[in-house]
Amino acid sequence: MRRRILQLSQLTIVLSGICLCSSVHALTTPHSKIISASSNNKTVRVRLTETIARAEVRGFDLSLLAGPTRKYSTSKDKMSRWEFRCSNGKVRALQLLEKGASAAIELPEPVTIHTPAGFLSFGGKPYRNELRIYSKGSTCEVINEVDLEKYLDGLVNSEFSARWNEDAIAAQVVAARTYAYYQMLQARAANRHYDVDATIKDQVYDGSIREDFRSSRAVEKSHGIVLTLGTANAPVPLKAFYHSTCGGHTELPQNVWGNPHPGFKRAVRCEFCNRSPVYSWDVPMNGKEIGQALKAGALKGGAFPGWPKNWKQTLQKGQLLDLRIAHITPQGRVLRLRTLWADGPNAVELTISGSRFREWIGSTRIKSALFQVSAERAGKRLAGVAPPGNKREWHFRGRGNGHGVGMCQWGAKVMGEKGYTMGAILKLYYPDAILRRLW
Ligand SMILES: [Zn+2]
Numbered sequence: 001m002r003r004r005i006l007q008l009s010q011l012t013i014v015l016s017g018i019c020l021c022s023s024v025h026a027l028t029t030p031h032s033k034i035i036s037a038s039s040n041n042k043t044v045r046v047r048l049t050e051t052i053a054r055a056e057v058r059g060f061d062l063s064l065l066a067g068p069t070r071k072y073s074t075s076k077d078k079m080s081r082w083e084f085r086c087s088n089g090k091v092r093a094l095q096l097l098e099k100g101a102s103a104a105i106e107l108p109e110p111v112t113i114h115t116p117a118g119f120l121s122f123g124g125k126p127y128r129n130e131l132r133i134y135s136k137g138s139t140c141e142v143i144n145e146v147d148l149e150k151y152l153d154g155l156v157n158s159e160f161s162a163r164w165n166e167d168a169i170a171a172q173v174v175a176a177r178t179y180a181y182y183q184m185l186q187a188r189a190a191n192r193h194y195d196v197d198a199t200i201k202d203q204v205y206d207g208s209i210r211e212d213f214r215s216s217r218a219v220e221k222s223h224g225i226v227l228t229l230g231t232a233n234a235p236v237p238l239k240a241f242y243h244s245t246c247g248g249h250t251e252l253p254q255n256v257w258g259n260p261h262p263g264f265k266r267a268v269r270c271e272f273c274n275r276s277p278v279y280s281w282d283v284p285m286n287g288k289e290i291g292q293a294l295k296a297g298a299l300k301g302g303a304f305p306g307w308p309k310n311w312k313q314t315l316q317k318g319q320l321l322d323l324r325i326a327h328i329t330p331q332g333r334v335l336r337l338r339t340l341w342a343d344g345p346n347a348v349e350l351t352i353s354g355s356r357f358r359e360w361i362g363s364t365r366i367k368s369a370l371f372q373v374s375a376e377r378a379g380k381r382l383a384g385v386a387p388p389g390n391k392r393e394w395h396f397r398g399r400g401n402g403h404g405v406g407m408c409q410w411g412a413k414v415m416g417e418k419g420y421t422m423g424a425i426l427k428l429y430y431p432d433a434i435l436r437r438l439w
Pocket of ligand 1: 245246247248249270271272273408410411
């Protein structure tokens with residue numbers, strides 16, 4: 001196997017005419033599974049939904065293939081509409097005709113819907129390649145199987161914008177490709193039937209509806225380039241986290257989710273995202289609001305470890321006396337908060353992690369864990385404990401938006417505008433990774 005090694009800006013890119021991923025090795029963290037994937041399989045399985053009672057699919061010359069026997073039904077040379085309803089491992093399919101619906105046929109899951117025309121319509125949006133429907137209790141789970149590079153074409157204008165500088169977009173595409181490829185290998189090692197969700201949980205994807213020539217050009221520019229670890233003969237993609245705005249410093253995964261991830265040894269200073277509209281923010285909240293939000297979060301997700309048995313009553317009726325940051329990361333993100341409540345004659349302390357506090361208050365309100373707290377009344381900042389009375393409030397003043405791990409999207413955008421190359425942008429935010437063209 002012959003390889004060329006190029007220096008692109010400060011980052012080494014290993015180019016190869018042959019895919020290097022046929023002997024991909026295991027990652028080294030305890031929660032990582034052994035990775036082995038076909039070098040030819042670059043189809044990503046994107047879960048579009050799992051909660052709909054009825055799925056309608058339109059397309060030209062549709063074929064239905066169902067279960068292990070792969071029975072099929074087709075409508076040749078014409079546009080057709082099918083409705084699918086799911087229950088207990090079965091999918092009921094009926095064709096919607098002008099005169100009414102055809103008789104329903106009951107098919108074993110999964111039902112694959114294919115068109116030779118290249119695009120199918122589901123939920124009013126066009127999707128490439130194939131759709132696959134699984135029955136999940138009484139709802140349908142719909143998965144789009146699509147070529148990874150084409151998936152990225154659709155992703156550009158959902159996760160970022162094709163109008164950004166070309167190098168900034170290319171850097172973001174590499175991060176998105178790497179993230180998806182990592183998830184593909186993990187899912188196949190774990191025998192999962194899908195790789196990524198089409199939501200903020202993984203990467204936001206609306207099919208091909210937002211594709212344009214700029215997004216395709218950005219994907220083509222970086223075709224097959226992945227952020228990797230390991231040797232040239234056994235490259236491994238890292239889980240290329242990214243986020244909106246770091247607020248001045250990125251963060252390490254273990255400080256956000258509790259576990260380290262390979263390829264993230266260093267958090268870095270970022271001086272490029274201060275033009276982001278969410279670079280700084282100020283959220284005032286009174287004790288009642290905080291108590292209600294924490295109670296709702298704890299009822300849904302379980303009380304935080306160490307909370308006393310009467311936490312529900314404390315959060316419902318108690319008065320918030322004090323709220324302080326107890327621990328921060330070296331980068332300044334909140335690891336732990338301490339709250340003190342007056343519950344009848346008792347003072348009750350409830351501590352909570354910064355990430356859980358953010359989740360329960362709402363990650364669109366407390367946009368990142370990079371914040372400070374001050375107790376105030378009537379617009380006047382006070383030192384220490386807030387005064388009693390209904391007008392007391394706590395101000396959460398913070399910077400950035402998102403978890404802070406990996407690439408800062410606003411920083412990447414500004415770096416591109418300032419003339420930094422794709423390689424230089426990726427080198428800043430993923431300093432421990434090597435760029436390789438894997439296909
Ligand atoms: Zn930044």
